[in-house]
Amino acid sequence: xxxxxxxxxxxxxxxxxxxxxxxxxxxxxxxxxxxxxxxxxxxxxxxxxxxxxxxxxxxxxxxxxxxxxxxxxxxxxxxxxxxxxxxxxxxxxxxxxxxxxx
Numbered sequence: 001x002x003x004x005x006x007x008x009x010x011x012x013x014x015x016x017x018x019x020x021x022x023x024x025x026x027x028x029x030x031x032x033x034x035x036x037x038x039x040x041x042x043x044x045x046x047x048x049x050x051x052x053x054x055x056x057x058x059x060x061x062x063x064x065x066x067x068x069x070x071x072x073x074x075x076x077x078x079x080x081x082x083x084x085x086x087x088x089x090x091x092x093x094x095x096x097x098x099x100x101x102x
Contacts (some may be wrong), residue, residue: 005069008059012052013076019048019087023092030099038096044090052082 026041056079063069 005059005072006074008055009072009074009078011055013081014053015048015052016078016082016085019045019052020088022048023085023089027092027095031098033099035096035100038099042089042092042096045092049082049086049089052085056082 022041022045025047026038029035029038029041059069059075070077
């Protein structure tokens with residue numbers, strides 16, 4: 001399970017990072033008035049974060065099913081990375097709306 005757990009943690013980090021990057025790019029596009037591209041990037045961010053969340057859910061379901069997993073620093077880091085990326089996406093949504101309504 002340990003290799004699998006590490007692999008899952010890295011997948012969470014990968015997809016969360018992709019989502020965060022897309023959300024940050026979306027803010028820049030909105031700043032330039034490119035709202036269609038900003039919306040596309042926000043959709044992309046949500047898709048990537050959804051993938052990361054899917055891996056997280058897999059871990060939660062396994063643990064709930066009695067398949068205990070050890071907590072590692074990389075797993076904690078992946079969870080922190082995901083939650084931060086989700087916060088960036090949520091804030092990007094609000095920032096884009098501010099630019100849209102200027």
